[in-house]
Amino acid sequence: MNIGIDLGTANVLITMGKQGVVLNEPSVIAFNKKTEEVIAVGFEAKKMEGRTPDHITVIRPLEDGVISDHNMTKSMIKFFIEKVTGKQLIMPDIIICIPSAITDVENRAVIEAAKTAGAKKVWLLEEPLAALIGAGIDISNPDGNMVIDFGGGTTDTAVVSMNGIVVRRSIRTAGNKLDRAIVKYIAARYKVLIGEKTAEEAKITAANIYNPDGTKTTVVKGRHLIRGLPERIEITDYDIYEAIIDPVAEIIAAVKSVLEQTPPELAADIFKNGIVITGGGGLLGGFDKLLTSELGVRCYNADRPLESVAIGASIAFGKMDELLDGFKHVSMLT
Ligand SMILES: Nc1ncnc2c1ncn2[C@@H]1O[C@H](COP(=O)(O)OP(=O)(O)OP(=O)(O)O)[C@@H](O)[C@H]1O
Ligand SMILES: [Mg+2]
Numbered sequence: 001m002n003i004g005i006d007l008g009t010a011n012v013l014i015t016m017g018k019q020g021v022v023l024n025e026p027s028v029i030a031f032n033k034k035t036e037e038v039i040a041v042g043f044e045a046k047k048m049e050g051r052t053p054d055h056i057t058v059i060r061p062l063e064d065g066v067i068s069d070h071n072m073t074k075s076m077i078k079f080f081i082e083k084v085t086g087k088q089l090i091m092p093d094i095i096i097c098i099p100s101a102i103t104d105v106e107n108r109a110v111i112e113a114a115k116t117a118g119a120k121k122v123w124l125l126e127e128p129l130a131a132l133i134g135a136g137i138d139i140s141n142p143d144g145n146m147v148i149d150f151g152g153g154t155t156d157t158a159v160v161s162m163n164g165i166v167v168r169r170s171i172r173t174a175g176n177k178l179d180r181a182i183v184k185y186i187a188a189r190y191k192v193l194i195g196e197k198t199a200e201e202a203k204i205t206a207a208n209i210y211n212p213d214g215t216k217t218t219v220v221k222g223r224h225l226i227r228g229l230p231e232r233i234e235i236t237d238y239d240i241y242e243a244i245i246d247p248v249a250e251i252i253a254a255v256k257s258v259l260e261q262t263p264p265e266l267a268a269d270i271f272k273n274g275i276v277i278t279g280g281g282g283l284l285g286g287f288d289k290l291l292t293s294e295l296g297v298r299c300y301n302a303d304r305p306l307e308s309v310a311i312g313a314s315i316a317f318g319k320m321d322e323l324l325d326g327f328k329h330v331s332m333l334t
Helices: 043-048 070-085 104-116 127-134 175-190 196-206 237-261 264-273 287-295 308-326
Strands: 002-007 011-016 021-026 029-032 037-041 056-059 093-098 121-126 145-150 155-161 164-171 217-224 230-236 275-278 299-301
Touching: 002 070, 002 308, 011 070, 011 308, 021 043, 021 070, 029 043, 029 070, 037 043, 037 070, 043 056, 070 104, 093 104, 093 127, 093 308, 104 121, 121 127, 121 308, 127 145, 127 155, 127 164, 127 275, 127 308, 145 237, 145 264, 155 237, 155 264, 164 237, 175 196, 175 230, 175 237, 196 217, 196 230, 196 237, 230 237, 237 287, 275 287, 287 299
Parallel strands: 002 093, 093 121, 145 275, 275 299
Antiparallel strands: 002 011, 011 021, 029 037, 029 056, 145 155, 155 164, 217 230
16 A cells, blocks of 8 residues: 655645545644643644634644644644554555655654554655656656745745756745735734734635736735724735735745756756646746746646645655655665
């Protein structure tokens, strides 16, 4: 049995054998501080966010692309693996794609978690390789391909050729930061404090960062900062643009810097092949168009951008030999 895991800041996806994606849940865990028990994981835990009494905390252990709480991360991974494998006796082989910013200690925590959940062998696969493979791109040739994985916690840009990463840059600016920027902007402009979840919904429904024209609007609810009472206001794509253009510009600058460091032959390949965008952040209204016009290279979203990394992990099982360089820590895991 083969299991592929995309351990994302916002979402964890798991693929199983040929079944494709069998689990897709938020990377959230709820914990009872009194009894030291895990109360809920995934969807169930996300529902509790912002709604708990003092003794219960809701944690996003992978927030911002780093594993901030090893034990919580472990519990979460173990829970998800056991959820998909059930009570089967066959020990699965597992490929895990982890955020690039995490350290070796944290890698170890991830591996341990997979092992306690019953894994026979565990491999860690570089995320950009998984993203490209999952987007249906053949990365084995001497031909340059570029991917921007714009997720919740990190935006990871890489140029890949012959199954290896040639240039790479990862920044901690992605979807979550955009949400926080919207919260800040609405507070400053309208004196209304909204929650991050509300900000995310507004971003998803009303963003158009390529040519905002006031036609996309949405209603947000929050608390008026001076009157202290609940308030609803209508905001437009102009507001969203103003709120998030700075972090978006940071992302574009990071992508540009990768292109600038790319050797000329590979840069020519990328110009011909275009740049594939994976991750949920890339669905931001107008992002592909803005990036295309800023770079002068065609940038497009993968078919199922939220699933690319997980699908790539499942396909990687069939490419173990050729991909070997893209895996980390292979020896210590057997
Ligand atoms: N239609 C949309 N428009 C804008 N943003 C979106 C859209 N759909 C999802 N997102 C954003 O995508 C992000 C989640 O993407 P994804 O699931 O790829 O992240 P992740 O893999 O968990 O994070 P990371 O790769 O950084 O660890 C969230 O910030 C979410 O708000
Ligand atoms: Mg991701």
